[in-house]
Amino acid sequence: MSEKRNGFIRFDNIDEFETYIKNLKIRRKINGLQVHHMALPNYACFYKSKGVTEDELVRTINLDYYGKSKGWSCIAQHFNIFPNGKITTGRDINKTPVGITGWNANKICIEIYGDFDKNKDVMKVEQKEAVIAVYAILCEKLNLTPSTSTIRAHAWFTSGGTYLGDYYKGKSRKTCPGTNFMGFGNSRRAFVNNFYPLIKDYMSNRSSSKKESKEEVKEENKEKYIVRYLQSTLNKVYKCNLVVDGIYGKATKDVVKKHYLKMGDKGEHVVWLQKALINRGYNIEADGSFGNKTKAAVMSYQKSRGLKVDGYVGVDTHSAIVDD
Structure with missing residues (x-):
């Protein structure tokens, strides 16, 4: 992003x-x-x-x-x-x-x-x-x-x-x-x-x-770059062989369930999250480290979207981000 x-x-x-x-x-x-x-x-x-x-x-x-x-x-x-x-x-x-x-x-x-x-x-x-x-x-x-x-x-x-x-x-x-x-x-x-x-x-x-x-396509099947980026990142980090199709479906959600993000995590999956939050107006750095500032941004985002405010980035928070 x-x-x-x-x-x-x-x-x-x-x-x-x-x-x-x-x-x-x-x-x-x-x-x-x-x-x-x-x-x-x-x-x-x-x-x-x-x-x-x-x-x-x-x-x-x-x-x-x-x-x-x-x-x-x-x-x-x-x-x-x-x-x-x-x-x-x-x-x-x-x-x-x-x-x-x-x-x-x-x-x-x-x-x-x-x-x-x-x-x-x-x-x-x-x-x-x-x-x-x-x-x-x-x-x-x-x-x-x-x-x-x-x-x-x-x-x-x-x-x-x-x-x-x-x-x-x-x-x-x-x-x-x-x-x-x-x-x-x-x-x-x-x-x-x-x-x-x-x-x-x-x-x-x-x-x-x-x-x-121009042909009508159902919203849930539209390819989204943010999802392709997520899928590519998940494949690279967790070797899960997802199809990079831009669709946030069951296969991608299942991987997220196994590899949700939390305080202390590091790496490219965290970078994906941080860049998504930056694009949504949060003043943090995409440094790949899930620290206090990233957790605070996550909780603020969760609150703004009516999600459970716990600082954990699981399926629901991922879903909200890709649907924004």
């Missing part, structure tokens, strides 16, 4: 990002999307020793500090896409970005975390899927058709802002988004033959899905 810190928002999945974009109020004309990679920080910066990942919001806040150190009012870009597929907001969408000299007005700047030049980082599947989805969702929001007119790489411009129309080593300002971006590179041909079609396919598939979703 999304989290907000220092004015920035992290989206843990595309559904959250899409909802945000759908409700986003845009007050300036936007007719194009920029494509960048960060180069530094790269994957080595993101992934620490022993597989521990850096917090995406911490990284975004650091990028904001960097932007201010350069004399900018804030972070340069509007969105950041991380190796694990998570997305954060950046600069106010209604402010012109600091991105491509000569092609900033009326544009959105998107930074893709990593260095995708040849022999450097190889984009992870989760990040690739997020990149395609982000550009597709923004194109839909802005009524843009993916093309060389609407989506351009930083590599297609000189330092002075002259549009080259392609990447030319020695002439281009940067290699952004990388000479091996998504495995096909940063050239005009690579974008026309690969990147734009991927975005268009995503948009086309979404259009078909929207038509199908």
Whole structure:
């Protein structure tokens, strides 16, 4: 579930990002999307020793500090896409970005975390899927058709802002988004033959899905992300092999009965609970530790929903959370 810190928002999945974009109020004309990679920080910066990942919001806040150190009012870009597929907001969408000299007005700047030049980082599947989805969702929001007119790489411009129309080593300002971006590179041909079609396919598939979703579906059978997240967490923590279908049915409830949450518990199931409470307005941290603050938030939530106020998060409290 999304989290907000220092004015920035992290989206843990595309559904959250899409909802945000759908409700986003845009007050300036936007007719194009920029494509960048960060180069530094790269994957080595993101992934620490022993597989521990850096917090995406911490990284975004650091990028904001960097932007201010350069004399900018804030972070340069509007969105950041991380190796694990998570997305954060950046600069106010209604402010012109600091991105491509000569092609900033009326544009959105998107930074893709990593260095995708040849022999450097190889984009992870989760990040690739997020990149395609982000550009597709923004194109839909802005009524843009993916093309060389609407989506351009930083590599297609000189330092002075002259549009080259392609990447030319020695002439281009940067290699952004990388000479091996998504495995096909940063050239005009690579974008026309690969990147734009991927975005268009995503948009086309979404259009078909929207038509199908207009059919009436019973509320109890609607797939919910919060339930899919819960099911995935239960599978990971308790090795219970639930079907991740977004339906809070008997199988999921039976696992919750065996693994209810209480004071002193730790781990990713607790993180799921804490993020759910944060999204419902409770001022706690998603630190994975069921301490006094989390218990107080649980009891307050239980009281507000007419549940037994005992601080134990069993089937009834889980049910209330997923039905909110």
